[in-house]
Amino acid sequence: GRRMREAPAKPEREVISEELWLPSSPSVTRAGVVTRVSNYLCFANAKVLWRTINRLPRLRERHTPVLVALPADAPDVLQRMGAVIRRYHRGELEALDGFPIGQQMPDFSREVCEPSRHLSPAAGSAEWLSQLTATGWTWSGVKEIRFDDDGTLKTPWGNGTWKVVTGKDKMIAATFIGRAHILQFAWKDGRGQFISSRCEDADVVLGRALPS
16 A cells, blocks of 8 residues: 555556565665465466467376466456366367467467478469568567578578468468477568467567568
């Protein structure tokens, strides 16, 4: 109560985080709360459950969280709650499938990582592929990566390959340093960007087109 009165403009979550994690000082005395950090795979939120646990085979088939926290304001929270019950109380392995992973995630599923879905760049639409290969791109802010017309991928970490994912619009599979990634592209006001999801662990990276 004291901290909320002292900082009424701050969100409650921010004030609580300050009390938990910031040290006391001559001008500020913290509440002295003892903090314990739980295993995020055992005490999972919706993002971890759908993005990680349900997508990695070793976790999907064998791991059972102790607790799953779902956002109360999500429009499909009741459907997700039912899916969690079916998965972990009734043993329905595919109960969690079919839900979107999040607004910032690409249209991604395990199937698009299958090499049989990946074709040469010539199989894609000429219009968006010409935009893809015409400029360099950042990878999580790092310059630069390039997609050559012949399917060669050039990155600061070494060369790789890229191919078009069949049945998906503006989606490619990019492989470098032994890891496969699925990249979903979009162009807004003439500026390109992509969201990458790594096939191995669904790690997400954002990329943007460099100015021409």
